[in-house]
Amino acid sequence: MEKILSILSYENLKKIFFKLEPETAHTIAGLGLRAASHCPTLLRYFKAKFFVSHDMLEQNFFGRTFRNPVGLGAGFDKNGQYITSMPTLGFGFTEIGTVTPRPQEGNEKPRLFRLVEDHSIQNAMGFNNKGSHYMLQRLKKLYFFDYPIGINIGKNKITAESEALNDYETLFRAFKDYGDYIVINISSPNTPGLRDLQNENFINAIFKMGKEITTQPIFLKIAPDMEAKDAVTLCKVSVKAGAAGIIATNTTIDYSLTPHAKDFGGISGALLTEKSYTLFRAIGKELYGKTILISVGGIDSAEEAYRRIKAGASLVQVYSMLIYKGPSLIKEINEGLVGLLKKDGYSHISEAIGADWK
Numbered sequence: 001m002e003k004i005l006s007i008l009s010y011e012n013l014k015k016i017f018f019k020l021e022p023e024t025a026h027t028i029a030g031l032g033l034r035a036a037s038h039c040p041t042l043l044r045y046f047k048a049k050f051f052v053s054h055d056m057l058e059q060n061f062f063g064r065t066f067r068n069p070v071g072l073g074a075g076f077d078k079n080g081q082y083i084t085s086m087p088t089l090g091f092g093f094t095e096i097g098t099v100t101p102r103p104q105e106g107n108e109k110p111r112l113f114r115l116v117e118d119h120s121i122q123n124a125m126g127f128n129n130k131g132s133h134y135m136l137q138r139l140k141k142l143y144f145f146d147y148p149i150g151i152n153i154g155k156n157k158i159t160a161e162s163e164a165l166n167d168y169e170t171l172f173r174a175f176k177d178y179g180d181y182i183v184i185n186i187s188s189p190n191t192p193g194l195r196d197l198q199n200e201n202f203i204n205a206i207f208k209m210g211k212e213i214t215t216q217p218i219f220l221k222i223a224p225d226m227e228a229k230d231a232v233t234l235c236k237v238s239v240k241a242g243a244a245g246i247i248a249t250n251t252t253i254d255y256s257l258t259p260h261a262k263d264f265g266g267i268s269g270a271l272l273t274e275k276s277y278t279l280f281r282a283i284g285k286e287l288y289g290k291t292i293l294i295s296v297g298g299i300d301s302a303e304e305a306y307r308r309i310k311a312g313a314s315l316v317q318v319y320s321m322l323i324y325k326g327p328s329l330i331k332e333i334n335e336g337l338v339g340l341l342k343k344d345g346y347s348h349i350s351e352a353i354g355a356d357w358k
């Protein structure tokens, strides 16, 4: 068994995947994850191989146990089809979506690119997803699932900006009793006008509405391309309006980061690391201890995850570097974190969160 499964090692799979067009590779990987979810022996094997569960890393938020602090970033599992497979890749929690009220195709292909020299990805997917009804059926089948699930919500492309609140209302109502937290996504660069909703009026209105509909914790996910002081202001407004936390950051539209960039879509992975960290740090400085902060953007090692934790992150997420390094990265980050915490004399992750500001 061990021998057969070693053929399925990520190094071997990557050689094949990287020869394929990125979206085709993603579809095939997805089929593999769905197939694995029907095979308990495989799930057990990979979970034992990649999932790190350690007292020092375990935390409780909003009544849920996060066995380790490394989650999957939104956009990989847009329809909630791989939830049961995520612990087998080592993730302590997952975020599904972005889901829109109605199904939509997303932008024209090609819309997903590897910037291999830069260990980065550029995507202009545009919320391709099967819609809220489909995702709700997936969640109903799983409920009650012993694994934290975030649901990332966004508006349909054809919905006018002036009508955007109605889309979010539909989504709050749909998911009010499912999953463990909801994320308002107004930071994707691939839905025209979406980032314009990152303003005080809209944020106040959407949190007021969300809080009236659901008792679920609601997070705001923000873009890395704002001035730090504007981003901090918006995060403070969100927290005052009832946000349970902030997720920073989404992909960047700073195409000057590399000569290999297209002039559309959002860049993630190694090119985003510093930009995402800098903005996260500014937010951490002001909001650490006042809300739950989740850091995402170019995290590729235990050291980088630890840097985010010390700047105020209770949890981190990974997406792009999973593509480059495979699930052993998630294990490496979790095991590395235990080592780094011990080295600094901490007995639990909570002692290191926000250490830069203590």
Ligand SMILES: Cc1cc2nc3c(=O)[nH]c(=O)nc-3n(C[C@H](O)[C@H](O)[C@H](O)COP(=O)(O)O)c2cc1C
Pocket: 073, 074, 075, 076, 078, 097, 098, 112, 121, 123, 125, 127, 152, 185, 188, 221, 249, 250, 251, 267, 268, 269, 270, 272, 296, 297, 298, 299, 317, 318, 319, 320, 321
């Ligand atoms: C192909 C792709 C699709 C994504 N789709 C979404 C999405 O639907 N919703 C969202 O909030 N973020 C989405 N993201 C952004 C990620 O969740 C994450 O914020 C960003 O990629 C930075 O993290 P990373 O450098 O670890 O990838 C997507 C990223 C990629 C690469």
